[in-house]
Amino acid sequence: MMGLPGAGPLRSVLYVPGDKPRAIEKARALAADAVILDLEDAVAPEHKAQARTNVRAALLAGGWRVPVLVRVNGLGTVWEHEDREMALLSGACGLVLPKVEDDRAALELSLGRPLWAMIETPRGVLNAPAIAAVPGVAGLLVGANDLARALRTRPHPARIPLLHALSAVVLAARAHGKVPLDAVFNDVRDPAGFVQECEQGRALGFAGKTVIHPDQIEAANTAFGVTEEQAQQARALLTAWEEGRAAGRSVVTFGGSLVEGMHADEAQEVLALWAARQQTVIDRPEGND
Numbered sequence: 001m002m003g004l005p006g007a008g009p010l011r012s013v014l015y016v017p018g019d020k021p022r023a024i025e026k027a028r029a030l031a032a033d034a035v036i037l038d039l040e041d042a043v044a045p046e047h048k049a050q051a052r053t054n055v056r057a058a059l060l061a062g063g064w065r066v067p068v069l070v071r072v073n074g075l076g077t078v079w080e081h082e083d084r085e086m087a088l089l090s091g092a093c094g095l096v097l098p099k100v101e102d103d104r105a106a107l108e109l110s111l112g113r114p115l116w117a118m119i120e121t122p123r124g125v126l127n128a129p130a131i132a133a134v135p136g137v138a139g140l141l142v143g144a145n146d147l148a149r150a151l152r153t154r155p156h157p158a159r160i161p162l163l164h165a166l167s168a169v170v171l172a173a174r175a176h177g178k179v180p181l182d183a184v185f186n187d188v189r190d191p192a193g194f195v196q197e198c199e200q201g202r203a204l205g206f207a208g209k210t211v212i213h214p215d216q217i218e219a220a221n222t223a224f225g226v227t228e229e230q231a232q233q234a235r236a237l238l239t240a241w242e243e244g245r246a247a248g249r250s251v252v253t254f255g256g257s258l259v260e261g262m263h264a265d266e267a268q269e270v271l272a273l274w275a276a277r278q279q280t281v282i283d284r285p286e287g288n289d
């Protein structure tokens with residue numbers, strides 16, 4: 001399946017280096033909500049051409065159960081045109097464009113396929129609202145490694161030096177109805193730190209997290225998903241809301257708290273996330289292995 005990114009939940013979005021065929025094949029069976037086949041920073045210059053060939057083959061072979069995007073090399077690089085042409089002709093359901101700095105770049109690349117803009121430079125952060133406003137842009141992804149380097153920040157376990165930028169990206173995306181995706185967590189051997197960062201990302205308003213290793217998928221799906229108890233609560237709230245509306249009330253109370261239309265909408269979102277989780281369990285009963 002290669003559906004439209006943004007149509008379903010994107011709790012976990014897995015980067016897979018284009019020059020690692022084994023990882024590309026492995027990604028087909030993993031429980032990420034979407035996959036990004038990467039031609040940019042995960043691939044050394046001498047492997048770019050082979051990576052493009054691998055990605056083309058993986059796309060044309062089909063059989064993907066989740067949306068597959070391609071991260072192309074950036075504007076001004078020697079690889080940009082061939083990457084974009086390959087991605088568009090091979091059926092990628094969206095392009096991830098790195099280091100987007102203004103809406104002009106995003107507009108030029110409105111190619112009739114959803115564009116996912118990476119915000120990973122200071123100018124990109126400052127221009128995030130204009131970038132998010134471009135109709136062809138489906139979502140914004142934070143690139144915290146590039147951003148931290150450009151800002152000269154120091155690593156911090158709670159990402160305090162980046163908080164302003166993270167929130168700016170969420171604000172810009174949400175203001176334009178686009179999907180904000182949180183940055184990768186580099187230490188694939190630190191599951192506790194990863195969970196902590198996922199929870200922070202969810203609290204900040206991100207819709208999901210970009211991940212770099214199979215072991216990070218389940219934790220991201222959990223952090224950006226919902227529990228059975230939350231789903232039950234949402235169902236009960238919706239019942240109370242619908243009964244109240246049918247009785248002609250504009251607002252109702254549920255468990256002693258005020259419920260208005262936006263709470264009902266929120267409950268619907270919770271149920272959509274729950275349904276996505278159930279689907280994952282049905283599709284992949286044996287987990288990620």
Ligand SMILES: CC(C)(COP(=O)(O)OP(=O)(O)OC[C@H]1O[C@@H](n2cnc3c(N)ncnc32)[C@H](O)[C@@H]1OP(=O)(O)O)[C@@H](O)C(=O)NCCC(=O)NCCSC(=O)C[C@H](O)C(=O)O
Nearest residue numbers: 015016017023026027041042143144145146184212213214
């Ligand atoms: C981070 C890694 C280099 C770790 O590699 P390694 O130590 O080799 O991993 P493992 O041995 O634990 O791998 C176990 C199996 O899992 C498969 N695997 C690993 N990673 C992936 C993946 N991303 N997708 C699919 N499958 C994966 C291995 O093939 C092993 O399988 P098997 O042989 O069957 O046992 C490595 O995980 C990695 O390369 N990750 C992706 C890195 C990447 O894509 N980076 C670019 C995107 S992030 C970025 O650029 C950030 C942004 O732009 C910014 O500025 O912040």
Ligand SMILES: [Mg+2]
Nearest residue numbers: 041120143146
């Ligand atoms: Mg980057």
